[in-house]
Amino acid sequence: MKLSATTFEKIGDFKSVIESMSIEAQSPTELLSALDRIGIESYVTEEGHLMIRYWQIGAEDFVPPEQASIIRTSRHLTDQGDNMDWLSKNLQTIREEYGGKWVAVYNERIVASSSTLPDLMNQIEEYDRPLITLIPAEPVIWTFTYAL
Amino acid sequence: MPSKNFERSVKFYEGKTQNGTSVWLPLVDVSLITPSNSRISLPLLFDTGASVTTLRADLYPLLGLRSWNEGLRVQTDTGGGQVDAYQYTATIEVFGKSIQCPIQLLQTLPLHPLFCGLLGRDTVFNEFGFGFWESTHELFVTEIP
Numbered sequence: 001m002k003l004s005a006t007t008f009e010k011i012g013d014f015k016s017v018i019e020s021m022s023i024e025a026q027s028p029t030e031l032l033s034a035l036d037r038i039g040i041e042s043y044v045t046e047e048g049h050l051m052i053r054y055w056q057i058g059a060e061d062f063v064p065p066e067q068a069s070i071i072r073t074s075r076h077l078t079d080q081g082d083n084m085d086w087l088s089k090n091l092q093t094i095r096e097e098y099g100g101k102w103v104a105v106y107n108e109r110i111v112a113s114s115s116t117l118p119d120l121m122n123q124i125e126e127y128d129r130p131l132i133t134l135i136p137a138e139p140v141i142w143t144f145t146y147a148l
Numbered sequence: 149m150p151s152k153n154f155e156r157s158v159k160f161y162e163g164k165t166q167n168g169t170s171v172w173l174p175l176v177d178v179s180l181i182t183p184s185n186s187r188i189s190l191p192l193l194f195d196t197g198a199s200v201t202t203l204r205a206d207l208y209p210l211l212g213l214r215s216w217n218e219g220l221r222v223q224t225d226t227g228g229g230q231v232d233a234y235q236y237t238a239t240i241e242v243f244g245k246s247i248q249c250p251i252q253l254l255q256t257l258p259l260h261p262l263f264c265g266l267l268g269r270d271t272v273f274n275e276f277g278f279g280f281w282e283s284t285h286e287l288f289v290t291e292i293p
Contacts, residue, residue, distance in 0.1 A: 125186065129187045131189040132189065133190075
């Protein structure tokens with residue numbers, strides 16, 4: 001893949017920002033919080049490297065593996081739960097507006113809806129890991145016991 | 149007795165039965181990798197009674213299928229008796245691991261906005277260890293079983 005000059009400039013700027021923040025941060029947690037604050041999505045690998053999503057600019061040996069496990073656990077759970085929490089808490093309101101439709105939830109808001117799943121998928125190509133579900137038109141009541 | 153350590157926990161969500169009582173559902177946010185390499189987040193019910201990870205049949209477009217019943221036909225026991233399911237292979241990301249595993253599509257799973265299917269045992273559970281406390285609605289997970 002050939003990158004444009006503009007893209008190179010942006011990557012250069014981005015690396016400068018990360019390097020600057022790395023020097024200023026007092027701890028790995030502080031740096032991760034700073035990245036969150038400015039909207040840069042990051043994660044820590046099992047080996048303890050800091051990775052930035054999309055650009056994949058990494059800082060090897062960012063933290064030792066044992067600390068990586070702790071950081072990954074706390075951050076991953078936060079990421080995982082947000083959309084589900086939001087959906088669960090707002091289900092009644094969502095059902096009133098989107099009953100009978102497929103919806104995509106991203107960053108605790110509905111970013112797309114459609115009466116068909118293929119159409120919804122076409123609308124959400126730009127999002128990484130949007131939560132997808134079908135909102136029933138009727139009130140949701142637990143009626144079954146299941147074992148496969 | 150051995151001592152076990154867990155790095156993760158699974159959150160329970162409240163559902164209501166017809167008579168208004170609460171049921172608590174351990175729901176796991178699973179990423180399905182689609183054939184076009186995008187990642188879709190699907191809430192699945194953690195189900196030790198499910199032998200295979202199972203999705204509602206109407207999710208077949210996420211697997212790149214033209215219909216839900218193109219795959220290997222298998223008979224599956226459900227609470228309502230034995231029914232046909234169709235089996236495929238897909239990659240999911242769950243609890244920080246990427247796992248290629250069998251996925252079944254089933255028409256009789258209920259429509260519920262908080263989960264799209266069941267996270268079942270085949271291949272997936274081998275990768276983890278689980279600790280379950282029903283009374284406190286706590287499910288703990290270790291990546292190092």
